[in-house]
Amino acid sequence: MELFLFKDLLILLGCSIVMLLIGYRLRLPPVVGFLLTGVLAGPHGFSLVSQTDDVETLAQIGIILLLFGIGMEFSIKKLVQIKRLFLLGGSLQVGLTILCTAPFALGASYPLNQAFFFGCLLAMSSTAIVLSALEQNGDAASPHGRLSISILIFQDIVAIPMILLTPLLGETSQGGINLQFLWQLVIGLITLFLVFFSAQRLVPRLLFLVARTRNKELFLLSVLTLCFSVAWLTSSLGLSLTIGAFLAGLIISESEYSNEAISNIFPFQALFISFFFVSIGMLLDLTIVFQHPFLILLLTVVVMALKITTAGLTTLILGLPLRSAVLTGIALSQIGEFSFVLAKTGMPYGLISDQFYQIFLAVSLLTMALSPILMNYASNIAQLVLKLPLSEKLRSGFRSQTGEEEVLNSHLIIVGFGISGRNLARSSKLAGVPYQILEMNPETVKEQKRQGEPIQFGDATHLSILEHLHIQNAKALAVLVNDAIAARRIVKIAREANPGLYIIVRTHYVQDIALMTKLGADEVIPDEFGTSVEIFSRVLKQYHVPDEEIYTFVENIRSDGYELLRNQQQPSTKLSEIKLNLSNIEIGSFRLHSNSPLIGKNLAKSQLRHLYGLTVLLIRRGTEVLSNPTPDTQFMANDVVVVVGEKVPLKKAGDLFGSLVLG
DSSP, rough: OOHOOOOOOHHHHHHHHHHHHHHTTTTTOOEEEHHHHHHSTTTTTTOOOSSSHHHHHHHHHHHHHHHHHHHOOOHHHHHHHHHHHIIIIIIHHHHHEEEHHHHHHTTTOHHHHHHHHHHHHHHHOOHHHHHHHHHHOOOTHHHHHHHHHHHHHHHHHHHHHHHHHHHHHHHTTSSSSOOHHHHHHHHHHHHHHHHHHHHHHHHHHHHHHHHTTTHHHHHHHHHHHHHHHHHHHHHHHSHHHHHHHHHHHHHHHHHHHHHHHHHHHHHHHHHHHHHHHHHHHHOOHHHHHHHHHHHHHHHHHHHHHHHHHHHHHHHHHHHHHHHHHHHHHHHTSSSSSHHHHHHHHHGGGGGHHHHHHHHHHHHHHHHHHHHHHHHHHHHHHHHHHTTSOOOHHHHOOOOOOOOOOOOSOEEEEEEEESHHHHHHHHHHHHHOOOEEEEEEEHHHHHHHTTOOOOOOOOOOTTTHHHHTTTTGOSEEEEEEEOOHHHHHHHHHHHHHHHHHHHEEEEESSSSSSHHHHHHTSSSEEEEHHHHHHHHHHHHHHHOOOOOHHHHHHHHHHTTTHHHHHHHHTTTTOGGGGGOOTTTTEEEEEOOOOOTTTTTTHHHHHHHHIIIIIIIIEEEEETTTEEEEEOOTTTTTTTOEEEEEEEEEHHHHHHHHHHHHOOO
């Protein structure tokens, strides 16, 4: 048995690789490749796999992890930001699809409950396909991209109550609703609410204790245990495993550990979901496809036209222009992954027959294959539609768009919140620069969140973590971690995710500069010479080397990758010719406070040079700078006076000006 399972897994993985490579050449989404793998390797294809039940078990794990991930992605705070696009847009798209599907189903002599169920099947779109295409085309932050993503989130969430209501629809088809079933459902929901409420208090504390260990294996095991335990509990109460997995994700969705949990689960989720799509493909009977090819093609065209129309109408109702309506409709034109889950849930209750399921699978596969191709030509299609004789109001949109969603854009991402990270965050806040922080110390995250900092717990070496902080829209990334290997990986994946991103890295050693630059860093600041530059800059100021020359020297060092400091054989510069007999001379800046005796006097009457040995270089008055002031220049309150003189009189001049030395 174990040997057969191992052989079957090897066959499926090998076939998947081949199909994905072919799909890559044809620009088909991976979902299609997995479905085709199942079709070819399954019992209705070449019968390469013997243990189909074991594949079903792996597929079930994939669905559990998929729902768990969606639960963790569910954030009330994020949904509040896109509430109009999410609530109104999502409910309109789903509702219109169900309403438009029902007449066709009723006309084909299906009862009302089945017509409603068919509408639910068609309302779902593929999150994986749409997000991949939007990110690839750079449209994720566009108006139609934001609306598509908002509707997809709504679909993923509304799929949960659809799955929950499926048994009720099945009971209706059998002649009435079982009141005992409804009572058990109510008891189960109350119990789950209590479990969810108590887990909200316990789980964050547990994850905090686990995160403190900084043990990734322990963190992963804790998250998986939470997922499977809640799923098992809901199953014991008579509900499905998928509902429990979604609730388990909700438990930690609002905690600071959700992003890290998602990044840890994602590789397992991707693997097991692939088995789910393979198992779906195994169910497709090619003989039925060959028996009804024209019916399947016709239904594919009708379904895609229906979905494009309903999504387009939703876009127009929300007030977006016609071009966005066309682009959104095409993006959501395929049948989604949750439709398969919903269809499999409805089969035991007699909501769909085996033959209907086979035709549904074939139509779904075709929509998934065709929609990415349509999305590549969506802009051209939109241009053709705009050439039609339509009203200007329809073209430009019925409502002005003010931006429902606050999308992070041109922001700074700070990785590591030590001293450097804190100083950078403080400076960014003062300068009005939007920023996000990633930190692996849970105690720091907890403390800084309490203080209102935009900080998340997560490992930036995972692309999914950076994507949660909108790395593709960021303007700059500061990598301030002490782990050199982690810093290299962060730089590499950040550069691949956003080629135009400005990346600055702090390293310990100068020899890291070349490698970091090769990986994609724009600037690399090594600790061992960063301190040296600061030291020699301050020392040279004591010898009155002009700031311009110091700045030029520092820039030369940085532009040469600190080669000037590494190579001690460099030819001497003008700095070596500095005369050291000015060590007793200093420049000071003073602000004239209201109690200064100089206020109201001009420069000649102040006798600063005669009595104190001080020479006034310039006076800054508000935004105006008076360089080389004349003897008639009068001192006023709040003037900043820059003088040069010997150290001792300069220090004693504080009382005269009514202030301390500024610098």
